Amino acid sequence: xxxxxxxxxxxxxxxxxxxxxxxxxxxxxxxxxxxxxxxxxxxxxxxxxxxxxxxxxxxxxxxxxxxxxxxxxxxxxxxxxxxxxxxxxxxxxxxxxxxxxxxxxxxxxxxxxxxxxxxxxxxxxxxxxxxxxxxxxxxxxxxxxxxxxxxxxxxxxxxxxxxxxxxxxxxxxxxxxxxxxxxxxxxxxxxxxxxxxxxxxxxxxxxxxxxxxxxxxxxxxxxxxxxxxxxxxxxxxxxxxxxxxxxxxxxxxxxxxxxxxxxxxxxxxxxxxxxxxxxxxxxxxxxxxxxxxxxxxxxxxxxxxxxxxxxxxxxxxxxxxxxxxxxxxxxxxxxxxxxxxxxxxxxxxxxxxxxxxxxxxxxxxxxxxxxxxxxxxxxxxxxxxxxxxxxxxxxxxxxxxxxxxxxxxxxxxxxxxxxxxxxxxxxxxxxxxxxxxxxxxxxxxxxxxxxxxxxxxxxxxxxxxxxxx
RNA sequence: GGCGGUGUGGCCAAGUGGUCUAAGGCGAAGGUCUGCAAAACCUUUAUUCGUCGGUUCAAAUCCGACCGCCGCCUCCA
Numbered sequence: 001x002x003x004x005x006x007x008x009x010x011x012x013x014x015x016x017x018x019x020x021x022x023x024x025x026x027x028x029x030x031x032x033x034x035x036x037x038x039x040x041x042x043x044x045x046x047x048x049x050x051x052x053x054x055x056x057x058x059x060x061x062x063x064x065x066x067x068x069x070x071x072x073x074x075x076x077x078x079x080x081x082x083x084x085x086x087x088x089x090x091x092x093x094x095x096x097x098x099x100x101x102x103x104x105x106x107x108x109x110x111x112x113x114x115x116x117x118x119x120x121x122x123x124x125x126x127x128x129x130x131x132x133x134x135x136x137x138x139x140x141x142x143x144x145x146x147x148x149x150x151x152x153x154x155x156x157x158x159x160x161x162x163x164x165x166x167x168x169x170x171x172x173x174x175x176x177x178x179x180x181x182x183x184x185x186x187x188x189x190x191x192x193x194x195x196x197x198x199x200x201x202x203x204x205x206x207x208x209x210x211x212x213x214x215x216x217x218x219x220x221x222x223x224x225x226x227x228x229x230x231x232x233x234x235x236x237x238x239x240x241x242x243x244x245x246x247x248x249x250x251x252x253x254x255x256x257x258x259x260x261x262x263x264x265x266x267x268x269x270x271x272x273x274x275x276x277x278x279x280x281x282x283x284x285x286x287x288x289x290x291x292x293x294x295x296x297x298x299x300x301x302x303x304x305x306x307x308x309x310x311x312x313x314x315x316x317x318x319x320x321x322x323x324x325x326x327x328x329x330x331x332x333x334x335x336x337x338x339x340x341x342x343x344x345x346x347x348x349x350x351x352x353x354x355x356x357x358x359x360x361x362x363x364x365x366x367x368x369x370x371x372x373x374x375x376x377x378x379x380x381x382x383x384x385x386x387x388x389x390x391x392x393x394x395x396x397x398x399x400x401x402x403x404x405x406x407x408x409x410x411x412x413x414x415x416x417x418x419x420x421x422x423x424x425x426x427x428x429x430x431x432x433x434x435x436x437x438x439x440x441x442x443x444x445x446x447x448x449x450x451x452x453x454x455x456x457x458x459x460x461x462x463x464x465x466x467x468x469x
Numbered sequence: 470g471g472c473g474g475u476g477u478g479g480c481c482a483a484g485u486g487g488u489c490u491a492a493g494g495c496g497a498a499g500g501u502c503u504g505c506a507a508a509a510c511c512u513u514u515a516u517u518c519g520u521c522g523g524u525u526c527a528a529a530u531c532c533g534a535c536c537g538c539c540g541c542c543u544c545c546a
Contacts, residue, residue, distance in 0.1 A: 009473095026546095027546070028546090029546075030544090030545085035546080036546090038545095038546065039545090039546045040546085041546070042546040043546080046546095070544090071544075072544075072545095154472080154473090154541080154542085155472060155473075156471080156472070156541090156542070157471085157472095160470095160471055160472080160542090161471085161542065203544085223546095224546060225545080225546025226473095226474090226540075226541075226546080227540080227541070227544095227545055227546065228545080228546065229473095229541075230472095230541060230542065231542085231543090232545090254546095255546065256474085256540095257539085257540070257546080258546085259539075259540095262538065262539065263539075263540095264539075264540065264545090265546095266545060266546095267544090267545070268544080268545070289494085290481090293481065293482060293483095293493085293494065294481080294482065294483095295482090295483080297474090298474080298475075298482095299474080299475075299539065299540080300481095301481080303481095305480080305481095305495095306480080306481060306495085308495085309480080309481070309494075309495040309496080310481090310494080310495080312494085312495060312496090313493095313494050313495065315508090316494085316508095316509095319508065319509080320509090323508085323509085352483095358483075360482060360483050360484095360492090360493075360494090361483055361484085361492075361493080363482095363483095363493065363494075364482095364483070364492050364493035364494080365492090365493085366493090367492095367493055367494065368492080368493070371509095371510085374508095374509055374510065375509085375510060375511085377509080377510090378501095378502085378509055378510045378511095379510080435504080438504075440504055440505070443504085443505090444504095444505075444506080447506075447507090451507095456507070456508095457506090457507080458506090458507055458508055459503070459505095459506080459507080459508090460503095460508085460509095461502090461503095465508095
């Protein structure tokens with residue numbers, strides 16, 4: 001398996017430090033608002049990586065932090081005349097709700113900055129003791145010139161950055177590139193006691209601290225949006241490696257932006273949709289399918305038209321899975337044997353995913369598989385049970401478990417509500433009677449009226465099936 | 470100014486030296502099945518990969534120039 005590593009700018013063989021364990025850290029949200037669907041791309045694609053690693057037999061330890069204290073949260077709290085805790089809890093909970101709706105597997109831990117203040121203070125103290133950081137009347141900064149490898153992730157050079165000179169001049173810093181580890185509290189701001197006085201942690205330090213605390217000195221994978229490469233991840237490397245004297249991260253993974261009309265979706269441009277709003281109009285699976293159709297590192301132009309197209313494509317996958325399940329449950333098997341090479345499709349799927357999580361290719365394999373399955377079903381009179389077992393296994397392990405493009409629980413709820421099921425079956429029976437009497441007007445009326453309330457009937461030689469939309 | 474990404478059919482998108490007259494999805498056209506639908510299947514839908522040159526027996530794929538779009542360098546997934 002190969003992963004493109006931002007640090008080396010190459011695809012590299014994936015060799016975890018301590019197999020079968022894989023440690024993975026993903027930069028989570030700052031909880032000051034609902035997250036937008038562009039942020040959602042990072043969460044979903046990280047989830048795909050995690051799920052595929054599990055498919056490969058790795059035991060993934062997955063940590064995602066929640067930044068629950070920072071300028072934006074303070075500003076929001078002031079605007080609403082409340083405190084930062086209320087804001088961060090509100091949006092932290094909303095975040096957990098939304099990622100759950102997006103069918104993202106839970107992290108092992110969602111550590112919060114404010115719950116790790118002591119560890120943060122400890123790391124800052126260590127950085128000061130070792131000469132990497134300095135305190136200027138209550139503000140502590142990291143001295144980038146002290147850290148040799150500064151710029152190695154983003155490919156930037158310190159002197160060139162200085163020449164760029166778009167950095168705010170701050171008299172307290174010895175170098176404009178130095179970044180805050182500890183921010184002195186201003187009047188009315190929330191604060192924690194520290195050796196440098198009342199204040200709060202800077203943004204970058206929390207990831208270094210929590211990554212170390214929950215996953216160790218060197219972790220396998222650290223992922224996040226491309227906009228975090230500089231300065232956030234660069235700074236994390238500097239802090240962590242300065243203190244730990246160990247390589248911080250083995251594989252850096254960065255996700256491309258979600259664009260709207262070719263522009264990066266962002267809060268500041270105002271061109272965003274919250275994941276929440278999108279989920280009200282489209283299924284989580286369609287959102288996932290849309291994201292999977294583009295490689296994770298490239299840009300993805302987002303539009304509702306594309307989402308609708310994905311919703312259609314998803315139907316094809318879902319219909320096939322439902323059909324296979326129904327045939328298995330009804331035991332309507334024959335004894336015809338399929339020549340279909342299931343092993344080939346499994347291999348193709350794995351080759352695609354092994355190649356830096358090439359989900360567009362993996363999807364092509366799945367769609368190809370589905371076409372073959374349906375083709376077999378429509379060409380042969382009755383296939384044997386083995387065929388359906390293998391087809392079911394394949395789609396469950398790939399489309400359902402790795403890509404989460406279908407939720408088996410939902411299918412069950414749809415068909416297992418006994419009363420509802422019996423009612424619909426009664427109507428179906430009556431309609432078949434009408435059909436047999438060539439009373440097509442009545443038959444069509446039953447079908448149309450059921451459709452109006454969201455129940456779609458589909459006729460086949462053996463009878464009618466239904467699905468709830 | 471520095472660094473990076475990207476340009477493939479109507480739309481989205483994979484492919485980075487020969488298997489490419491280019492995967493897959495959406496859309497469109499025709500057909501099979503059906504009382505009609507829906508679903509599904511079959512067939513068709515790029516001799517061409519931003520433009521112009523070059524390297525090579527061979528290029529969407531390598532090199533050069535040019536054009537277009539986007540991003541990072543400031544908080545940002």
